[in-house]
Amino acid sequence: MNTRNYTAVDTLLINLDQALRTVAGPPATTGRPNPADLVPATELRSDEQRLAARLMRVNHTGEVCAQALYQGQALTARLDAVRDRMEQASNEENDHLEWCETRLKELNSRPSVLNPLFYAGAFAIGALAGKAGDRWSLGFVAETEQQVVEHLNSHMDRLPATDRQSRAILEQMREDEARHAMDALAAGGARLPLPVRVLMRGVSKVMTKTTYWV
Numbered sequence: 001m002n003t004r005n006y007t008a009v010d011t012l013l014i015n016l017d018q019a020l021r022t023v024a025g026p027p028a029t030t031g032r033p034n035p036a037d038l039v040p041a042t043e044l045r046s047d048e049q050r051l052a053a054r055l056m057r058v059n060h061t062g063e064v065c066a067q068a069l070y071q072g073q074a075l076t077a078r079l080d081a082v083r084d085r086m087e088q089a090s091n092e093e094n095d096h097l098e099w100c101e102t103r104l105k106e107l108n109s110r111p112s113v114l115n116p117l118f119y120a121g122a123f124a125i126g127a128l129a130g131k132a133g134d135r136w137s138l139g140f141v142a143e144t145e146q147q148v149v150e151h152l153n154s155h156m157d158r159l160p161a162t163d164r165q166s167r168a169i170l171e172q173m174r175e176d177e178a179r180h181a182m183d184a185l186a187a188g189g190a191r192l193p194l195p196v197r198v199l200m201r202g203v204s205k206v207m208t209k210t211t212y213w214v
Contacts, residue, residue, distance in 0.1 A: 019123070022067040023116050025101065027094035034099050035172040036106075036165035044107075048160035053109035054212050055155050056166055059173070060100035061112045061211040062148065065122040066093045069144065072126025073137050085187060089141070089180050096176070099169045106165070112211040138189030143197055145181035147204060149174055 021027045044052065070090035077086060104110060112118075129140040152174045159167055192200075 018067070018071050019119060022064055022071075022094075022097065023119055025098075027067070027097050028091065029094045029098050030091050032095050034102060035168040036099065036103060039164045039168045042162045042164055044160060044163060048162065049107055051158070052160055052163045052166050053104060053107040055158060056100055056103050056107065056169075057109060057112055058208050058211050059152070059155065059170065060097065060104060061115055061118055061207060062151070063093055063097040063100055064111075064115045065118050065207065066090075066144070066148070067097065068119045068122035069126035069129075069141075072123040072128075073130040073141070076127045076130030077137060078130075078134050085138075085183065086141075089183075092176050092180070096169075096173045099173075103166055103169055112214055114211060114214055118207060118211075135188055135190040136192070138184040138187050139192050140189075141184040142181045142189045143192050143200060145177045145184070147201060148177045149181070151204070151208070152177065 067090060070086045070093060074086035074090065101111060126140075129137045152170050156167060156170050156174075159170070
């Protein structure tokens with residue numbers, strides 16, 4: 001099978017297109033059905049709707065960052081198999097991105113205005129992780145996804161009990177993220193040093209606290 005060798009200009013344009021699709025939409029998804037469509041809609045009080053919208057805005061920004069991380073890592077990955085794994089996971093993260101944005105609209109809310117800034121930062125971090133080597137890059141994916149699973153668990157605890165649609169989305173996201181983490185470890189990902197893991201949690205906390213409100 002013939003594979004195309006992209007020029008530097010091709011690569012730049014591809015990444016610009018991916019960035020625009022991630023931040024402004026529409027992303028290229030796998031076509032999976034939205035989990036929220038499989039549960040009956042429920043009426044939320046105004047305070048419940050406001051809380052759910054803020055939580056889903058944080059999750060939407062998290063998916064923007066996940067896209068940027070994967071795209072940055074795929075750009076600098078050394079092995080084709082690792083690059084393919086990053087791109088496959090990225091496609092599934094696009095599903096999450098679309099589901100979160102759809103739910104935000106249903107809750108009469110919007111994505112964070114800080115998304116372009118977080119995308120740029122996450123892309124740079126992902127590219128640096130890829131440069132460090134595929135073992136570390138895969139380890140970075142595993143640690144990121146494990147932290148996302150913890151984050152989703154906390155959000156499901158905070159969601160209004162009546163918001164079954166948002167909960168259905170987060171449950172499927174949690175399942176996918178846990179699988180991405182296991183796949184990265186199985187592919188040879190190395191466990192990151194403790195200071196790096198702590199730094200990642202700190203950066204994540206900044207993102208969640210700002211996008212909850214903005």
